[in-house]
Amino acid sequence: MQAKRKLSVLGIFLAIGIVLFLFVGVEWTYFDYAMKNRIPKILAMLLSAFCIGSATVVFQTITNNHILTPSVLGLDALYVLVQTFIVFILGATSPLIVNKQYNFVIALGVMIVASVGLYKVLFERGKGDVMFLLLVGMIFGTLFGSLSSFMQRVIDPNEYLALQNNLFAxxxxxxxxxxxxxxxxxxxxxxxVWDDLKLLDVMTLGREQAINLGVDYDRVVKKLIVVVTILISISTALIGPITFLGLLVVNVARQLFKTYKHTYLIIASVLLGGITLLYGQLIVEQVLGFTTTLSVVVNLIGGLYFIYLLLKESKQI
Structure with missing residues (x-):
């Protein structure tokens, strides 16, 4: 019951955030215009919170590590590379940049095909070794980042400024x-993936114990890795990369809910993600006056929290 009460409190905070975001600063003369602008923002935040929160919980269970996020797979860097490559080859006025639908489909398609294809090959060569997958993902992420930096230095400064709009959440x-x-x-x-999510509670015991309890561990891990990459690809293609959001909300959820049950952890992470995005965007718009972006604020707080987690883990060793 205590866990359900905590979820109810988070749900109330989220509902309050939605109401505040809808109505704070709205001039009633332009009410219809404001709603047409703000409602899609709220839906995008909730969708991103679901994708990032649920994917991070699943990913941490698969890797048995609470300070890793799916960003180590290199998807954020791949998104930046795709956007930079389009501007580098076709220019900032290309329909693939200007038209948001085209840009979304291209970015999402490239990330899904590249990640699923790449990690399928890696799993076959690495015989299902998740650590091998993470290592190669980090190497490719560094490679993608280096290629993006090179092209950004070469392109016209005006096109680089136009590119920046797509590189930040x-x-x-x-x-x-x-x-x-x-x-x-x-x-x-x-x-x-619904049936496989029920196995996550058992998978927290480790590979050997899960197999002994009847879980087809390698098949489930491969399937969930694909789902994680697709969810992160959806979120990144929709709003841009927010590297530390998953790390922040999932670890806060683990602190609030001292439980192994993924039902509570996933719901709590999604609610906390929505709360973070809603209240964060509200502060960016109403307090800071758009002088910065939400991703900068989230990554700053998330980065500091990541350092705290590292220091905390080092003391326990």
């Missing part, structure tokens, strides 16, 4: 068709 230009496509794709994933 933003909720300012959420298009309804993109949001609809992302939502449909996410909903299609849920029944595909």
């Amino acid at each position: 933003s909720f300012n230009n959420i298009h309804t068709p993109i949001l609809a496509m992302a939502t449909i794709l996410m909903l299609l994933l849920i029944p595909f």
